Amino acid sequence: MIQARGLTKRYGRTLAVNDLSFDVQPGRVTGFLGPNGAGKSTTMRMILGLDRPTAGDVRIDGKRYADLKDPLRHVGALLDAKWVHPNRSARSHLRWLAVSNGLPEKRIDEVLELVGLTKEADRRAGGFSLGMSQRLGIAGALLGDPGVLLFDEPVNGLDPEGILWIRQFMHRLAAQGRTVFVSSHLLSEMALTAQDLVVIGRGRLIAQTSTTEFIEAASGSTVRVRGPELARLREVLVAGGLRVEDAPATENEPAALVVHGASTDTVGELAGRAGLILYELTAQRGSLEQAFLQMTGHDVEYRSAGLPDLPGTGVPGQSSGTAPGAAVGAGAAAVGWTKGESA
């Protein structure tokens, strides 16, 4: 379990992380999501005691990183796969790590086997491909069989096979009851990897919630509905207080209606009470990436057009929203960014 409270980091005039509070629970993969420069890596370095917070505090199982005895037995981290001396062999790299935390040397072979580097163990790490470096980094993180794991953009630059491998690996680690905290700037990746999300933008918390909830809230719930009497259906839905748009027929699809801000349940019920036949009733999701941009306040135009549909818009800022699952929809408007405004 990782708990950050009021975490703040200033580099000269850049406020990289701003009053960030969140919890990361064990037994799940928690995604740490934010656009480039949002402060993800900085936050991870502070969690690991590499960078000193300007303010605030972060604890791992109740302790500061520096106070952990044999920290590799508690926390495994892969912040950068290149943190290996290029002229050192993979085995030597793992060896000094193991010795430093009193881990048995047979553990080195175990983790090499686990990440599939057994054959390359005695090659110099400088000659490794990115995927192999990443595996070596993961081997290092797993060396002490830690209960808490941190990965900073682990799939960056990997091919689809490598991405799949890492994703499944994370799931396995979480299923074993470990705390897994993994950063990414891609919501589409996190949607497949993480059960929970901590979303930040420009150093501030935007949301802490489950991935499904985040995606629903962020993309807005739209329902596509179709029946033989579209005009009557439209009247009934509008009378029911819903905002309805026409979706004209296309080459692939017949004409239908698109209902904003309602669930399929609501739409189906209204139609049923009016005795209308339905041919189609589907929940639709907007593009994840678009939703993400909207939530992180980057795409100002999309936001002003799309935000009214978001549940919870205008809720007072959740900048310290620490309760898990509470802060969805405190979105960009509440945090108050516009393009060009400095943090």
Next chain:
Amino acid sequence: MSTLTLLKVERIKLFSTRSPWWCMIVAVAITIGFTALLSAALRGDDLLFYRPAATQFAYNFGLLIMMVMAVLAVTTEYRFGTIRASFLAVPTRTSLLLAKTVVVALLAGVVGELAAIGCWLIARAIRPDSPLSLQTAADYRVVFGVGLVYLISAIIAVAVGLMIRHSAGAISALLAWSLVVENLIQIIPNVGEDIQKWLPFVVGNNFLYSGQSFFASGETGTLDDMPFGPWGSLIYFAVVALALLAIGLGLAKHRDA
């Protein structure tokens, strides 16, 4: 984490790459090689006054190489990010960096000792008739003391590496200081020589060469009226090194890794 563990960690790190080996071999070879050339080149009266102190003339060559190695032992860790991996494994930065300093300094000390003994032996082999046997305490000091000068110099190099963190910058600073500043400062009128006497490498050299004379001209290899005798010089040199190390460790502890 025990001290022994940390020493072992730093030993593995140092010896699991090849460059330290090269530095050690080159340092010993170049120092002995230069002494061999000098021994062979001496003529006439100089041979009658070729004493042990003059066999250690070339110690600075190996010393510079070992100082470069010591700087690199620190700066390559910053360059490749292994310093962060190290601080993740051992968050008590000071004790880890102290262990590194001990390993690097001891290694430099051993190399200095090997080079010094090698120089003396090769000089004797080439000039069996010169008065090269070790007679006085000063003779023993100038040969066997070289390792101590290497050891303390390596501490200074580690400290500079910790302060500057970049290989090129740290090496330039160290070489500019030990080769240029400490030698050229005497050019400043009136105060130049007074300042020079207090500069660490000049004082460290005085530990070896205090009270020595060699060759027909009666060269001494050190400045007149140094502030300390040989052992006082060694202590002063060590204190300066430890003070610099304390600054380097303080910076490493408080800066972001």
